[in-house]
Amino acid sequence: MSALASVLAQAREREHRNTPVVVGEDAPLVVYFSSVTRNTDRFIAKLPVRSVRLPLKTTEPAPQITEPYVLAVPSYGRPGGAGSVPPQVVKFLNDPVSRAHLKGVLGAGNTNFGPLYCVAAEKVAAKCEVPLLYKFELMGTDEDVEKVTQGLEEFWQASMQPRA
Ligand SMILES: Cc1cc2nc3c(=O)[nH]c(=O)nc-3n(C[C@H](O)[C@H](O)[C@H](O)COP(=O)(O)O)c2cc1C
Numbered sequence: 001m002s003a004l005a006s007v008l009a010q011a012r013e014r015e016h017r018n019t020p021v022v023v024g025e026d027a028p029l030v031v032y033f034s035s036v037t038r039n040t041d042r043f044i045a046k047l048p049v050r051s052v053r054l055p056l057k058t059t060e061p062a063p064q065i066t067e068p069y070v071l072a073v074p075s076y077g078r079p080g081g082a083g084s085v086p087p088q089v090v091k092f093l094n095d096p097v098s099r100a101h102l103k104g105v106l107g108a109g110n111t112n113f114g115p116l117y118c119v120a121a122e123k124v125a126a127k128c129e130v131p132l133l134y135k136f137e138l139m140g141t142d143e144d145v146e147k148v149t150q151g152l153e154e155f156w157q158a159s160m161q162p163r164a
Contacts, residue, residue, distance in 0.1 A: 008142055010048075023048050028156040030106070031065055031098075032072035033089050040074050040108045043140040047149055054088050062092040068101050068159060070133065070152065074108035075120035084120040093128065102128050103159050106148065107135040 030047065033054040034040035044051050052063055071093075077084035093099050105128075107121025118135040125132035134151060136144040 008146060023050055025050075028152045029065075029067060029069040030072055030152075031063075031069045031092070032106075033074065033086050033092075035074070035076070035086070039139045040072055043108065043136060043144070044072060046140070046145045047152070049152065054092050056088070058087050058091050062088070062095065062098070064095055065098045065101050068103045070104045070106060070155070071102055071124065072106040072108060073120050073124055075113065075116065075118055077113070077116055077119060084116065085123055086120070089120070089124070093124070099128060102130055104131045104133045104155060106133055108140075109135065109137065111137055 028049045030044055030049045030051045031054065032040050032044050032051065034044075036056065041053060044053075052065065052069075054062060071089070073085065073089050075084045076086050093102070105121045105125040107118030109116075109118035109121075111117050113119070118132075121132055121135065133155060134144075134148055136148070140148075
Protein backbone atom coordinates (compact mmCIF):
# COMPACT_ATOMS: atom_id res chain seq x y z
CA MET A 1 0.00 0.00 0.00
CA SER A 2 1.35 3.47 -0.86
CA ALA A 3 1.97 5.96 1.96
CA LEU A 4 -1.04 8.06 0.89
CA ALA A 5 -3.34 5.06 0.54
CA SER A 6 -2.30 4.09 4.04
CA VAL A 7 -3.11 7.61 5.34
CA LEU A 8 -6.56 7.35 3.76
CA ALA A 9 -7.18 3.88 5.15
CA GLN A 10 -6.19 5.12 8.62
CA ALA A 11 -8.45 8.18 8.24
CA ARG A 12 -11.44 5.96 7.36
CA GLU A 13 -10.69 3.66 10.25
CA ARG A 14 -10.47 6.60 12.67
CA GLU A 15 -13.73 8.02 11.35
CA HIS A 16 -15.37 4.66 11.76
CA ARG A 17 -14.18 4.26 15.33
CA ASN A 18 -14.38 7.98 16.11
CA THR A 19 -10.87 7.98 17.56
CA PRO A 20 -8.46 10.93 17.40
CA VAL A 21 -5.39 10.88 15.16
CA VAL A 22 -2.15 10.11 16.98
CA VAL A 23 0.61 12.26 15.51
CA GLY A 24 4.16 13.30 16.36
CA GLU A 25 5.18 16.62 17.91
CA ASP A 26 6.61 17.76 14.58
CA ALA A 27 3.37 17.19 12.63
CA PRO A 28 1.84 20.30 11.03
CA LEU A 29 -0.34 22.38 13.37
CA VAL A 30 -3.79 23.34 12.09
CA VAL A 31 -5.91 25.88 13.97
CA TYR A 32 -9.53 25.92 12.80
CA PHE A 33 -12.99 27.22 13.39
CA SER A 34 -15.98 24.95 12.91
CA SER A 35 -19.57 25.78 13.82
CA VAL A 36 -22.08 23.37 15.34
CA THR A 37 -22.51 21.72 11.91
CA ARG A 38 -18.89 20.47 12.31
CA ASN A 39 -18.06 20.05 8.62
CA THR A 40 -14.57 21.50 9.05
CA ASP A 41 -14.06 19.59 12.30
CA ARG A 42 -14.81 16.30 10.50
CA PHE A 43 -12.37 17.14 7.72
CA ILE A 44 -9.52 18.13 10.05
CA ALA A 45 -10.06 14.95 12.09
CA LYS A 46 -9.07 12.92 9.00
CA LEU A 47 -5.68 14.64 8.62
CA PRO A 48 -2.44 13.50 10.27
CA VAL A 49 -1.93 16.89 11.95
CA ARG A 50 -1.95 18.44 15.39
CA SER A 51 -5.04 20.61 15.69
CA VAL A 52 -6.62 23.30 17.84
CA ARG A 53 -10.32 24.13 17.44
CA LEU A 54 -11.28 27.73 18.17
CA PRO A 55 -14.08 28.22 20.72
CA LEU A 56 -17.63 28.31 19.35
CA LYS A 57 -18.50 31.45 21.29
CA THR A 58 -16.73 34.79 20.97
CA THR A 59 -17.33 35.29 24.70
CA GLU A 60 -14.88 32.44 25.39
CA PRO A 61 -11.15 33.35 25.43
CA ALA A 62 -9.34 32.61 22.16
CA PRO A 63 -6.17 30.49 22.46
CA GLN A 64 -2.86 32.25 21.84
CA ILE A 65 -0.69 30.33 19.37
CA THR A 66 3.04 30.84 19.73
CA GLU A 67 4.33 28.48 17.02
CA PRO A 68 3.80 28.25 13.24
CA TYR A 69 0.40 27.00 12.10
CA VAL A 70 -2.04 26.83 9.21
CA LEU A 71 -5.57 28.21 9.72
CA ALA A 72 -8.64 26.42 8.33
CA VAL A 73 -11.62 28.74 8.02
CA PRO A 74 -15.15 28.18 6.71
CA SER A 75 -17.05 31.12 5.15
CA TYR A 76 -20.18 32.45 6.79
CA GLY A 77 -21.30 35.35 4.60
CA ARG A 78 -24.46 37.35 5.00
CA PRO A 79 -26.49 37.93 1.82
CA GLY A 80 -24.23 39.97 -0.45
CA GLY A 81 -21.11 38.39 1.05
CA ALA A 82 -20.42 40.83 3.92
CA GLY A 83 -18.88 39.55 7.14
CA SER A 84 -17.86 36.18 5.77
CA VAL A 85 -14.98 35.63 8.22
CA PRO A 86 -16.46 34.13 11.41
CA PRO A 87 -16.12 36.58 14.34
CA GLN A 88 -14.42 33.84 16.35
CA VAL A 89 -11.62 33.84 13.72
CA VAL A 90 -11.46 37.64 13.66
CA LYS A 91 -11.06 37.65 17.45
CA PHE A 92 -8.32 35.01 17.29
CA LEU A 93 -6.37 36.86 14.56
CA ASN A 94 -6.66 40.17 16.37
CA ASP A 95 -4.01 38.85 18.76
CA PRO A 96 -0.72 39.97 17.12
CA VAL A 97 1.18 37.01 18.62
CA SER A 98 -1.18 34.43 17.07
CA ARG A 99 -1.34 36.39 13.81
CA ALA A 100 2.47 36.50 13.54
CA HIS A 101 2.68 32.71 13.52
CA LEU A 102 0.13 32.18 10.72
CA LYS A 103 1.82 30.52 7.71
CA GLY A 104 -1.04 29.66 5.36
CA VAL A 105 -4.80 29.22 5.03
CA LEU A 106 -7.14 26.34 4.14
CA GLY A 107 -10.58 27.41 2.91
CA ALA A 108 -13.83 25.58 3.70
CA GLY A 109 -17.07 26.42 1.97
CA ASN A 110 -19.83 25.39 -0.37
CA THR A 111 -19.65 25.86 -4.16
CA ASN A 112 -23.37 26.82 -4.09
CA PHE A 113 -22.08 30.24 -3.08
CA GLY A 114 -20.52 30.67 -6.54
CA PRO A 115 -18.00 33.51 -6.63
CA LEU A 116 -18.16 33.72 -2.84
CA TYR A 117 -16.90 30.12 -2.50
CA CYS A 118 -14.37 30.12 0.37
CA VAL A 119 -14.32 33.92 0.34
CA ALA A 120 -13.41 34.09 4.06
CA ALA A 121 -10.20 32.14 3.45
CA GLU A 122 -9.35 34.41 0.53
CA LYS A 123 -9.87 37.48 2.71
CA VAL A 124 -7.76 36.16 5.59
CA ALA A 125 -4.94 35.09 3.25
CA ALA A 126 -4.90 38.49 1.52
CA LYS A 127 -5.10 40.48 4.75
CA CYS A 128 -2.41 38.47 6.55
CA GLU A 129 -0.26 38.14 3.39
CA VAL A 130 0.04 34.34 3.53
CA PRO A 131 -0.82 31.78 0.83
CA LEU A 132 -4.28 30.27 0.40
CA LEU A 133 -3.17 26.64 0.22
CA TYR A 134 -6.35 24.77 -0.67
CA LYS A 135 -10.15 25.02 -0.80
CA PHE A 136 -12.49 22.16 0.12
CA GLU A 137 -16.22 21.78 0.18
CA LEU A 138 -18.17 20.90 3.33
CA MET A 139 -16.39 17.97 5.05
CA GLY A 140 -14.12 17.29 2.07
CA THR A 141 -13.65 14.18 -0.08
CA ASP A 142 -11.05 11.42 0.08
CA GLU A 143 -9.21 13.25 -2.68
CA ASP A 144 -9.15 16.41 -0.54
CA VAL A 145 -7.75 14.44 2.42
CA GLU A 146 -5.06 13.01 0.17
CA LYS A 147 -4.11 16.32 -1.43
CA VAL A 148 -4.12 18.31 1.81
CA THR A 149 -2.12 15.63 3.63
CA GLN A 150 0.55 15.66 0.94
CA GLY A 151 0.46 19.43 0.36
CA LEU A 152 0.65 20.28 4.06
CA GLU A 153 3.56 17.93 4.57
CA GLU A 154 5.53 19.62 1.76
CA PHE A 155 4.49 23.11 2.86
CA TRP A 156 5.42 22.35 6.45
CA GLN A 157 8.89 21.09 5.54
CA ALA A 158 9.49 24.18 3.38
CA SER A 159 8.13 26.61 6.01
CA MET A 160 10.26 25.12 8.75
CA GLN A 161 13.51 25.64 6.82
CA PRO A 162 15.55 28.47 8.33
CA ARG A 163 15.65 31.46 6.00
CA ALA A 164 18.91 32.00 4.09
C1 LIG B 1 -25.30 31.43 6.74
C2 LIG B 1 -24.26 30.71 5.92
C3 LIG B 1 -23.46 31.44 5.06
C4 LIG B 1 -22.48 30.80 4.29
N1 LIG B 1 -21.70 31.55 3.43
C5 LIG B 1 -20.80 30.92 2.62
C6 LIG B 1 -20.02 31.67 1.69
O1 LIG B 1 -20.12 32.90 1.56
N2 LIG B 1 -19.13 30.99 0.92
C7 LIG B 1 -18.96 29.62 1.02
O2 LIG B 1 -18.14 29.07 0.30
N3 LIG B 1 -19.68 28.89 1.91
C8 LIG B 1 -20.59 29.50 2.70
N4 LIG B 1 -21.32 28.78 3.60
C9 LIG B 1 -21.10 27.31 3.71
C10 LIG B 1 -20.19 26.95 4.87
O3 LIG B 1 -18.92 27.60 4.77
C11 LIG B 1 -19.96 25.44 4.84
O4 LIG B 1 -21.19 24.80 5.10
C12 LIG B 1 -18.88 24.97 5.79
O5 LIG B 1 -18.64 23.60 5.54
C13 LIG B 1 -19.30 25.15 7.25
O6 LIG B 1 -18.30 24.62 8.07
P1 LIG B 1 -18.57 24.17 9.58
O7 LIG B 1 -19.71 23.17 9.54
O8 LIG B 1 -17.30 23.57 10.03
O9 LIG B 1 -18.92 25.39 10.35
C14 LIG B 1 -22.31 29.39 4.38
C15 LIG B 1 -23.11 28.65 5.26
C16 LIG B 1 -24.07 29.30 6.02
C17 LIG B 1 -24.93 28.47 6.96
